[in-house]
Amino acid sequence: MDHQHAFQLKPAGAPYTCSGCGQLGFGSRYHCENNISCNYILHEECVNPVPYAFHPFFEKSSFEFHKKPPGHRTRYCDACGKDVLGFVYHCSSTNIDLHPCCLKLQRSISNENVTLELYRKVHSKCAKCKHKHVEGKFEGWSYYDGNSYCYHVSCFKDFIVENLKRGYFSQVDRSITNSTNRETQLALTSMEIAQSSRRGRTMSKYTKIAVVVFKLIFSAIFGNPISAFVAILEALATN
Template sequence: MGVARIKHPSHSHHYLLLKYPQEPYWCNGCIGLGFGPCYECEHEDCSFYLHEECANAAPSTSHPFSKCSLKFHYNAPQEDERYCDACGEDVLGFVYQCSHKHPHDYHPRCLKLPLTVTAGDGLILQLKKKLPSKCLRCGSRKTSNRIQGWCYVSSPDRYCYHIACVKDMILEKWKKDYFTQDGNVNEANSLALQTFSPGREIALPGGRSSSKATQIWRKATTVIMVIISALFGEPSALISVLVQYWLSS
């Protein structure tokens, strides 16, 4: 865990405090959705937030998936549209780039994703640069931005999901106001969640549709939960609530 109180060049006129908000926030560094611990301006009316990874971004770093050193930028030097080569989302702020003529881009938070995560039942997921099979949510080897995108794959290679697709699942629910500011389900949308069909969100290996499929689907939901933990840290109450709806559907 990071230092409790810091100064940051992107918000140098106030101190930033390490907080544990119960509601999602927009990081003012990478301009991405955030859950869990973050640095927040000591003046609440500022509404300034930074992911821990964005607040503590080093001038340069490395990653097993990149053959060269990666340099930090507050904004991409190029003027064209940029996409993170890990999650496929827009690059709108803090970013790491390699030194190639046509550089790869990575959000600071994406570079900190664990290479291996383990579920409570011993299921092991590994972070992969390339998909060994189609993503079980989007049915493609590439993200919606036509970028390969990193993925988490179970061992054996039965469950495979883009990290972009899992992030999109959470972002879509948040944009639809399924969550209130205290991290609970918005009562106005509770019926929508209760009638939420898991089949539309989580595809099953082989497209099975029998009693066996229910067991497989529950395993897939466990995989999704583990990936959410890898993306956002310890699952906060609002994420847990969403997953419970998936499990009880």
């Protein structure tokens, strides 16, 4: 018989997959302490879900929390387009689904004179996929500064997962002095994506703005990056 989970907040460490929603997580997490062999881990958004929720992007929807996707067909999140693998907020009347983390995405994020707004629909191409739509007619939510930088939430997730598989985060819990160049290369790769959307600025200004944009979106989607990763990005931004 499964034991009753008792959760304890753990500090940021290696990347993890949330046992509730099945989505990737960084930063702090809630780990079951009831059994030494239990690896049940939850996002903050998943450890204390609310039974009912609303979102301003879907004014006609009233969401109810489910531990498993309702029905028998494969369901996807109407924010990022990724499959629903576990915990989900579902509206039975509009048939709309949201991952817990997507439901809680901040509408506005800002730092160092850079402000990004979350949009259900946006009039700019994503800096990564170069399209307005994630796939087919599905636009997907985006973070956009209203001028140069636009990233689909879905594309940013893909970018991080791709680099996770390549080993960029295998040593992220080390101090900045002992880290390899993998995290630096990840930041530079993201900056190359952002830079392709606009020309004419100096590389140093490109670098600083792109790093801030990268850090803001990373934190909004995955939770606060661990200290070593943040230190690398901030070091790049000040050079």
